[in-house]
Amino acid sequence: MINKLVLENLRHRWIRTLLSALVIGVQVMSILTLIGLSQGLLQESASRQKGTGADIFLKPENGGATISFSAGQTPEAFAPFVARQPHVAQVLPVFSTSVALLTTMSGVDIEGLNKMSGGLHLLEGHLPSSPNEILVDQYYAKQNNLHVGDQIRLLNRPWRVAGVMEGGVLGRIIAPLRSVQAAMASLDPPKVTQILVKLDDPQRTDQEVATLNKVLNGNLRAISMQEILSQFSINNLPELKVFIRVITGLAILVGFLVVFLSMYTAVVERTREIGILKALGAKPRTIIDLLVREALVLSLIGWVIGVVLAIAAKSAITALRPASLHIVNVPAWWPIAAVIAIVGALLGAFYPGMKAARQDAIEALSFE
Amino acid sequence: MNNGSPIIRVRGLQKTYHTSDVPVQALRGVDLDVAKGEFLAVVGPSGSGKSTLFHILGGLAAPTDGEVWIDGEDLRRMSDAERTEMRQRKVGFVFQKYNLLPTLTAKDNIAIAQSLAGKTTQPAGFERILEELGIAHRLTHRPRALSGGEQQRVAIARALVNEPAILLADEPTGNLDTANSEAVLEILRRLNKSIGQTILMITHNPEAAAYADRTVTMRDGRLS
Numbered sequence: 001m002i003n004k005l006v007l008e009n010l011r012h013r014w015i016r017t018l019l020s021a022l023v024i025g026v027q028v029m030s031i032l033t034l035i036g037l038s039q040g041l042l043q044e045s046a047s048r049q050k051g052t053g054a055d056i057f058l059k060p061e062n063g064g065a066t067i068s069f070s071a072g073q074t075p076e077a078f079a080p081f082v083a084r085q086p087h088v089a090q091v092l093p094v095f096s097t098s099v100a101l102l103t104t105m106s107g108v109d110i111e112g113l114n115k116m117s118g119g120l121h122l123l124e125g126h127l128p129s130s131p132n133e134i135l136v137d138q139y140y141a142k143q144n145n146l147h148v149g150d151q152i153r154l155l156n157r158p159w160r161v162a163g164v165m166e167g168g169v170l171g172r173i174i175a176p177l178r179s180v181q182a183a184m185a186s187l188d189p190p191k192v193t194q195i196l197v198k199l200d201d202p203q204r205t206d207q208e209v210a211t212l213n214k215v216l217n218g219n220l221r222a223i224s225m226q227e228i229l230s231q232f233s234i235n236n237l238p239e240l241k242v243f244i245r246v247i248t249g250l251a252i253l254v255g256f257l258v259v260f261l262s263m264y265t266a267v268v269e270r271t272r273e274i275g276i277l278k279a280l281g282a283k284p285r286t287i288i289d290l291l292v293r294e295a296l297v298l299s300l301i302g303w304v305i306g307v308v309l310a311i312a313a314k315s316a317i318t319a320l321r322p323a324s325l326h327i328v329n330v331p332a333w334w335p336i337a338a339v340i341a342i343v344g345a346l347l348g349a350f351y352p353g354m355k356a357a358r359q360d361a362i363e364a365l366s367f368e
Numbered sequence: 369m370n371n372g373s374p375i376i377r378v379r380g381l382q383k384t385y386h387t388s389d390v391p392v393q394a395l396r397g398v399d400l401d402v403a404k405g406e407f408l409a410v411v412g413p414s415g416s417g418k419s420t421l422f423h424i425l426g427g428l429a430a431p432t433d434g435e436v437w438i439d440g441e442d443l444r445r446m447s448d449a450e451r452t453e454m455r456q457r458k459v460g461f462v463f464q465k466y467n468l469l470p471t472l473t474a475k476d477n478i479a480i481a482q483s484l485a486g487k488t489t490q491p492a493g494f495e496r497i498l499e500e501l502g503i504a505h506r507l508t509h510r511p512r513a514l515s516g517g518e519q520q521r522v523a524i525a526r527a528l529v530n531e532p533a534i535l536l537a538d539e540p541t542g543n544l545d546t547a548n549s550e551a552v553l554e555i556l557r558r559l560n561k562s563i564g565q566t567i568l569m570i571t572h573n574p575e576a577a578a579y580a581d582r583t584v585t586m587r588d589g590r591l592s
Binding site: 005011012275286361 | 423426428429449452453455456457461463467468469470471472476479480481482483484485526
């Protein structure tokens, strides 16, 4: 019967119920979208690294974390030295730079990348044949409405789109290495941000990582593909973890405030009803229970709205920003988001519940 | 307590409110006995202490001094929690403003009183009481779809569903027109006669009081 009263109360004041649930839903959506974006971007970056076909990555020691948007630079001269090492089948110096938020342009020997990756899959056009030609992936082409032959200005110079390739190899935009180095004033002496290494036997990766680290003597750090992929996880990005915690905390705070306000006004509005229940013999804990259950239902409705909004947001982001924002659905986080919504709601219901439970029945019954 | 003992026994009841700097003595030594199955009307002008007596007998307020026994239980010795339990088991309330929960149907308003008392089945003969109250066909309606008279009859059904030792009615006809007032008072009298329900009714209306077996008058916090 208490459950029926809870549902009838929520149904009776449906606009407030819907608005409160909607605000909780927006918070749930924020969390799920943030996590979906984080995981999507990391997964997509990992997949592009994997798509290069490299077994080992050589990165400058001063490049900071393995995953960094601002890579350090190192002399390209290391490439021929590494190429001479035993079991090294191919080396590919790469200069990557950011051209927009979360979008990088990579300068590379395109024929070499074609060979190392097992063949770039062109959807339109051909491989660049002149210094000012570039390849863009399908997502970047779609987001910027680019086709073969179109001109685009990047790094303060014009480029011509030679081809549109399937995504998943190195970067969204691939250009000749020398052209990117020139645009970035890193040509004299030529510098790169990383060197990709393919071995003649991938089974030897761990041994060769150790060997390369030894011969490079601290000038570059060799990292296996496996290690690179394992680094593309939220757990390996302390800053991202902190950011997610802050957003989660804000979600709990907003959930708390919304439910607090909703329940507080409900308690004031329903003073007389609470008095009636008390006159009928409702114990203080029954009154608290009533409000807590209302808050629980609100948070669960809000959670459902939030999951639906998050799925809709994923579709919208994928349609509108396929290149710059890669997002995935994160069903594993749905129960966590539910717990966050419930915790916020329960905290919000606590004080109003206590206030209602302490209300004097006689005063409540005379409330107009 | 044997059958000959009063179901309500009040001796030297005092109640003082301390809501402002000056204490207000609402009851100044009330003595009252109500026999089981009796229909008693308490009349008196506004401010005479009728409502305070109603609240104390119903376990909604604690006495300041004196003895109050309801169906053999001493209210003065009860904690708030024990008075809450007593309201579930021994007291049925009928208020002037009906006090039905607006979001629930008439049927659910009755059921919630049962639920709070931990009961799952209606007492034997309750269907007949609903017929007698003339609300059996209106049970699926919410209060706003019921007339004042119907709401008050639903409130009476709610008060009776847990078979209380006493039914306390506070100005039960105060919000009703003459026809509905007579109908409600007639129902109370019939219930008193047919099922032997003990009723204590607070009213300032002598015509309403005339339906009771006995009338006592309250003035300045005392019964006369």
